[in-house]
Amino acid sequence: NAGVTQTPKFQVLKTGQSMTLQCAQDMNHEYMSWYRQDPGMGLRLIHYSVGAGITDQGEVPNGYNVSRSTTEDFPLRLLSAAPSQTSVYFCASSYQKTGGYGYTFGSGTRLTVV
Amino acid sequence: AQSVTQLGSHVSVSEGALVLLRCNYSSSVPPYLFWYVQYPNQGLQLLLKYTTGATLVKGINGFEAEFKKSETSFHLTKPSAHMSDAAEYFCAVSEGGATNKLIFGTGTLLAVQP
Numbered sequence: 706n707a708g709v710t711q712t713p714k715f716q717v718l719k720t721g722q723s724m725t726l727q728c729a730q731d732m733n734h735e736y737m738s739w740y741r742q743d744p745g746m747g748l749r750l751i752h753y754s755v756g757a758g759i760t761d762q763g764e765v766p767n768g769y770n771v772s773r774s775t776t777e778d779f780p781l782r783l784l785s786a787a788p789s790q791t792s793v794y795f796c797a798s799s800y801q802k803t804g805g806y807g808y809t810f811g812s813g814t815r816l817t818v819v
Numbered sequence: 820a821q822s823v824t825q826l827g828s829h830v831s832v833s834e835g836a837l838v839l840l841r842c843n844y845s846s847s848v849p850p851y852l853f854w855y856v857q858y859p860n861q862g863l864q865l866l867l868k869y870t871t872g873a874t875l876v877k878g879i880n881g882f883e884a885e886f887k888k889s890e891t892s893f894h895l896t897k898p899s900a901h902m903s904d905a906a907e908y909f910c911a912v913s914e915g916g917a918t919n920k921l922i923f924g925t926g927t928l929l930a931v932q933p
Contacts (some may be wrong), residue, residue: 745926747924795862
């Protein structure tokens with residue numbers, strides 16, 4: 706069982722470049738989300754999706770886009786990278802239905818914007 | 820909106836001593852509560868969760884937490900710390916329902932001294 710797979714694990718971008726962080730899960734989870742982790746700030750929700758074709762903003766959505774064309778995949782796009790987006794990004798998924806199931810996390814993508 | 824406060828960003832205990840990590844939450848509805856652990860350079864792993872029923876919840880690695888509605892708390896404890904418990908611990912709250920967003924605290928870094 707692969708669980709939640711994130712690629713790449715590490716990435717260095719120049720300011721202004723764009724890129725897509727990939728996230729895929731094989732558990733048929735309806736709910737998927739993206740978090741960023743910064744020292745002293747815990748994990749902050751960027752975007753989430755409650756099913757294919759449905760996405761919504763979290764706490765810190767500016768500078769990021771998402772789409773959900775399939776149940777399995779939930780890519781995160783940085784349109785024009787900025788140094789403030791240097792962070793560790795985690796994708797997570799959950800069996801949505803009634804809540805309380807907890808999330809399964811990927812191993813993270815460490816992004817540096819120079 | 821729900822929120823989580825973790826008291827103490829750093830906690831240090833001696834091996835064999837009691838571990839107590841504090842978490843208080845705010846929620847407009849009966850919450851689902853979680854503790855996650857993150858080892859260095861890894862993703863987050865679910866330690867335990869409270870959904871409904873028994874307010875004392877047991878998790879992996881000897882950890883447990885008690886849901887106290889009157890105190891809006893969900894503190895994490897372990898009777899005897901082990902060196903392998905050194906990690907960062909995150910408390911999280913979800914209100915379930917249609918969005919099932921998981922909101923995290925800022926984390927507590929646990930150090931275990933020999």
